[in-house]
Amino acid sequence: LTFVLPHWLYWAGVVLFPVIAMILVRRQRGLQTRAAVSMPLAYMLWLTGGFVGLHRFYLRSWLGFLYLPLFIGILYSNSDGRGAREIRSLADGDVMIAEFDIERAQKALDDGKDGAQARSEAAHAVLEMARDRLIVADDSMVRAAKTAQYLAVGIAFLLLIDATLLPRLTRLQNQREPTAAASTESDAERNSDSGVQSVRTLFTSATDRIEAISRFSGEYVAYWSVIAVFVYYYEVVARYVFNSPTNWAHEAMFLMFGMQYLISGAYAYLTDSHVRVDVLYARLSARAKAVTDLLTSVFFFIFAGTILGTGYIFFNDSIGVWEVSFTEWAIQYWPVKATIILGAVLILLQGLAKVAKDVQTVVRGGVT
Structure with missing residues (x-):
């Protein structure tokens, strides 16, 4: 994600959001009866927490649990990706150090110093191992990213289906539950x-x-x-x-x-x-x-x-x-x-x- 909150949107939200909220609250207080569930609230939960099935739980539907394994899988994949990224960063540092050691060993060889050949071979061995770790880390990062993407597509597919079903699900739930009387408190x-x-x-x-x-x-x-x-x-x-x-x-x-x-x-x-x-x-x-x-x-x-x-x-x-x-x-x-x-x-x-x-x-x- 690369979204950065625009300044104008921040100040507009600070000024206008309380006004809209107060209007909605006063309108709700003026209702004589209140439905058991609200379709606008269901859609808000679908938008903000639908990836874990909050809208389904709000509508008393156990199908919301279908979202949880997918979401947990995304968290697990991202955790693997972060671990692989850390390993890659360390391996990248080892590569730079090994390349520097190889350059120094090569200069020592050119100068005919004792032990330069052994140091050069050791540095080359470290370089090969670091490069192998880089390859493994890159593969792990790609695999974790693809897994998270596939799981996210699955969640998005379920959300699209529920977006079309929410009006019907809300209506059915209101029919099953009695309508609550609104508070008459002044x-x-x-x-x-x-x-x-x-x-x-x-x-x-x-x-x-x-x-x-x-x-x-x-x-x-x-x-x-x-x-x-x-x-x-x-x-x-x-x-x-x-x-x-x-x-x-x-x-x-x-x-x-x-x-x-x-x-x-x-x-x-x-x-x-x-x-x-x-x-x-x-x-x-x-x-x-x-x-x-x-x-x-x-x-x-x-x-x-x-x-x-x-x-x-x-x-x-x-x-x-x-x-x-x-x-x-x-x-x-x-x-x-x-x-x-x-x-x-x-x-x-x-x-x-x-x-x-x-x-x-x-x-x-x-x-x-």
Whole structure:
């Protein structure tokens, strides 16, 4: 495999995938009933994991086990190929050393030195053995590659058959299994269950909007984790099935997780998920907690303001030279550094909303 993720596709996926995912999730929540199995999901499993029969297992079909021996055979063949490649590399090095020794022995013979003939014969013997190992390794590599190709053709043939059968198999499975009723839980109830404060506790429309933005940003970047699943899945398959590790998967994902960390700070603050030492704080009343939060908020705003100012400097310097990474992939760095500013703005807004709520709590004597 020689695929390298284009920069435009990476950034388009980071921006658009969460939007598409949220639309699909909301559409699914709006359904009154849910089928036992989904044809789009079956095709997705066919595309991403069909080579091990995942789509068949999803449809409760034991015929998925037909794929496993073929796939295991590919892994075994590739393992043999890697071993043969290592042997060939060592043999190639021995050939170079033997040829060098032969040249030195020949010069010694020309100079009439004692033992030169024996050294020359020994070097020629080593050269012949190394060349024999090269031939054996080359044959093993070719045999392993052909075996893997034949097994891959077999898997591809089964996948083509299943691609035409999936609609029928999905329909039959839905007829066999009862239809499940969709959950009628509202978004507000979900937020309450996940620790997000209910809309009823918001005091102003401003804090309402800020918390909605924080909640949206947290949900948005959460879907990036799904992208990571697909990318690392591709990396593992490319590395161990096709002997073709990528030069972009790891860099793409650690940059994405860095951006996720920055942008999700406001959501973590909203849901009180940041790490804190609350041995004493947890024992305080609601009003005492609000007073404590107000007194210590100055440190929060110093921290968040520093991130905002420093982030702007980093971003300005980066976009000024259109900074890219030093790897072969050479991905743009300035969008990554722009998320420092975005994350700082989001957490500052959420901090202001928290201050407003704490003031309300103090004024009302802890009654919310």
